[in-house]
Amino acid sequence: MAIIETSALTRDYRRRRGTLRALDALDLSVRAGEAIGYLGANGSGKSTTIKLLTGILTPTAGTVRTCGLDPVPARRRLARRIGVVFGQRSVLWWDLPLWDSFAILAAMHRLPEGVWRPRVAMLVEELALGEFLAQPVRELSLGQRMRGEIAAALVHAPELLVLDEPTIGLDVLSKNALREFLQRERNERGTTLFLTTHDLGDVQRLCERMVIIDHGRAAFDGTAADLARVTGAERVLVADLAEPVDSLDLPPGARLDAVEAAGHRVRLSFRPGEVSAAALFASVAGQARVDDLTLTEPAIEDLVARIYTRSAE
Amino acid sequence: MTNTEPSRLSRVRALWELAAASFRRQLRYRVAIVATMVTNVVFGLVRASLLLAAVAGAGGMIAGYDALQASTYVWLGQCLVGVIPMWASSELAQRIKAGDIAVDLLRPVPPAGGWLAAELGRAASALLVRVAPMLALGAITTGLAIPGHAGDWLLGLLSVALAVTLAFQGWLLVNLAALWVLEVRGYLNLYMIVMNLLCGLFVPVSWFPDWLYAITLATPFPSMFQAPINVVLGTGSPWLALGVQLAWVAGLGLATQVVLRRGLTRMVVQGG
Numbered sequence: 041m042a043i044i045e046t047s048a049l050t051r052d053y054r055r056r057r058g059t060l061r062a063l064d065a066l067d068l069s070v071r072a073g074e075a076i077g078y079l080g081a082n083g084s085g086k087s088t089t090i091k092l093l094t095g096i097l098t099p100t101a102g103t104v105r106t107c108g109l110d111p112v113p114a115r116r117r118l119a120r121r122i123g124v125v126f127g128q129r130s131v132l133w134w135d136l137p138l139w140d141s142f143a144i145l146a147a148m149h150r151l152p153e154g155v156w157r158p159r160v161a162m163l164v165e166e167l168a169l170g171e172f173l174a175q176p177v178r179e180l181s182l183g184q185r186m187r188g189e190i191a192a193a194l195v196h197a198p199e200l201l202v203l204d205e206p207t208i209g210l211d212v213l214s215k216n217a218l219r220e221f222l223q224r225e226r227n228e229r230g231t232t233l234f235l236t237t238h239d240l241g242d243v244q245r246l247c248e249r250m251v252i253i254d255h256g257r258a259a260f261d262g263t264a265a266d267l268a269r270v271t272g273a274e275r276v277l278v279a280d281l282a283e284p285v286d287s288l289d290l291p292p293g294a295r296l297d298a299v300e301a302a303g304h305r306v307r308l309s310f311r312p313g314e315v316s317a318a319a320l321f322a323s324v325a326g327q328a329r330v331d332d333l334t335l336t337e338p339a340i341e342d343l344v345a346r347i348y349t350r351s352a353e
Numbered sequence: 354m355t356n357t358e359p360s361r362l363s364r365v366r367a368l369w370e371l372a373a374a375s376f377r378r379q380l381r382y383r384v385a386i387v388a389t390m391v392t393n394v395v396f397g398l399v400r401a402s403l404l405l406a407a408v409a410g411a412g413g414m415i416a417g418y419d420a421l422q423a424s425t426y427v428w429l430g431q432c433l434v435g436v437i438p439m440w441a442s443s444e445l446a447q448r449i450k451a452g453d454i455a456v457d458l459l460r461p462v463p464p465a466g467g468w469l470a471a472e473l474g475r476a477a478s479a480l481l482v483r484v485a486p487m488l489a490l491g492a493i494t495t496g497l498a499i500p501g502h503a504g505d506w507l508l509g510l511l512s513v514a515l516a517v518t519l520a521f522q523g524w525l526l527v528n529l530a531a532l533w534v535l536e537v538r539g540y541l542n543l544y545m546i547v548m549n550l551l552c553g554l555f556v557p558v559s560w561f562p563d564w565l566y567a568i569t570l571a572t573p574f575p576s577m578f579q580a581p582i583n584v585v586l587g588t589g590s591p592w593l594a595l596g597v598q599l600a601w602v603a604g605l606g607l608a609t610q611v612v613l614r615r616g617l618t619r620m621v622v623q624g625g
Contacts, residue, residue, distance in 0.1 A: 094459055095458075095621075096459065096620075096621060097621055098621050115458065115459075116461050116463070117461075119459050119460060120461045124459050129452070129455070129456055130456070133374055135378045135381055136374060136378055136381075140374060144370045144371060147363075147369075148367045148371075148461055149461055150364070150366070150461075176381070
């Protein structure tokens with residue numbers, strides 16, 4: 041069953057000069073239980089899509105059904121069945137203890153005590169909120185607050201969780217903890233995840249399907265492996281070495297791009313489908329002592345450019 | 354997933370939780386409470402001395418107010434300043450401008466109902482901390498002519514709740530202009546000047562010159578501040594005052610619903 045179904049979904053914004061087409065005839069079908077990564081650069085139409093799916097924006101043309109409902113007229117009914125997390129906005133009560141937000145939201149969703157208390161207890165446990173439940177939200181760190189936001193969106197056990205850039209500004213550890221939690225929530229409850237981001241890392245770890253949107257159009261819809269195949273996108277590993285090297289023996293699929301800092305730094309490109317980051321690191325570490333390393337994912341803008349170059353050929 | 358329509362009782366519980374949350378929020382800021390109380394005291398003393406001087410200058414009586422009633426009017430008013438929203442707040446307009454209104458719209462509670470519940474909760478906390486100190490101060494400094502009947506106080510409380518609702522509706526309407534125009538601060542300030550003058554904050558509305566009094570009675574403003582004071586003071590029929598308040602609440606309630614619906618439709622249809 042499709043939990044999200046759009047057909048030729050189009051949205052224009054009126055501007056002082058002419059109109060801006062933010063979303064252009066999007067056809068999208070998401071099955072219940074799927075985890076979909078919705079990727080795009082800033083201004084590509086991600087937020088517009090979320091607003092259309094949740095009923096706070098009317099389509100200019102085309103249709104949209106979320107949980108089988110027409111979102112704008114059924115907005116409040118839909119609100120009981122979906123959870124929305126905005127990375128840049130808060131649904132929590134700023135000056136009250138975090139716990140209070142859960143109790144208020146439970147009342148708003150009209151959940152009986154016997155339903156929401158165990159649910160919140162589970163969320164508190166899973167997201168490790170226990171130690172700051174009694175603290176006012178304004179005193180929480182960004183990572184703590186985001187965990188609270190996600191718990192708040194899940195109090196009413198929604199069928200669909202929409203996450204709008206949920207990991208923006210988070211450190212790597214917090215990001216990983218969030219991703220692991222979302223994975224568990226999905227496995228255990230079959231919650232559908234709709235994740236918008238411009239961080240490819242989020243999507244690769246959480247979603248088996250990605251849609252890349254550009255200028256209001258779906259430029260790509262498929263798996264991570266499809267994406268790597270279509271774009272030939274390469275990841276980049278930069279290693280700082282204790283002793284200088286001139287060259288390295290690399291496994292197939294990896295390439296030495298540059299030797300910098302008088303031989304103390306090497307820049308390596310590799311194709312995710314052919315060699316893993318771990319294997320490449322092991323190979324480098326076998327030839328030189330590695331002090332530090334960074335791994336860079338291909339930027340969404342580059343992927344989009346590659347998708348277009350590819351389809352133009 | 355069941356989609357049975359939840360009961361009316363659980364709807365009330367949601368609004369009650371919102372009001373209670375807002376009540377608790379306010380009481381967390383102890384220093385701010387002390388600061389507003391100090392301001393309230395100073396403002397009350399200034400107002401009392403001005404009004405008492407005016408009453409004395411007029412030969413001991415103005416429009417049915419003697420010295421004791423005038424000072425009671427001042428101290429009852431001081432109980433309500435800060436309970437009834439008197440100063441321009443653009444909080445909602447800013448939520449609209451910043452797009453945070455999306456959060457309100459994605460909650461399963463009607464937005465205006467949720468905002469009003471929060472406002473009533475805030476007002477209740479403000480009333481709780483003000484009434485005893487202001488009346489005590491009034492009794493000590495100028496003396497008070499207040500009712501002994503619990504029933505009069507109950508009617509007064511009801512009138513305060515209606516006044517808060519009405520004042521909130523007024524501010525909501527001005528704030529909702531943000532759905533059409535970018536900057537609402539000018540409208541808010543203009544509204545504040547008119548509202549503060551005509552609601553009876555500075556002098557009782559019955560002291561106004563006849564022409565201004567006639568205009569004032571045709572506006573909802575006296576029902577926002579003067580009415581609850583009159584109900585407690587026993588000036589005029591309390592039932593008439595409550596009836597007028599109720600009529601204005603219904604009228605402005607309807608107006609806010611229409612404006613909100615049109616504004617949200619516009620936002621939802623045009624975006625931004």
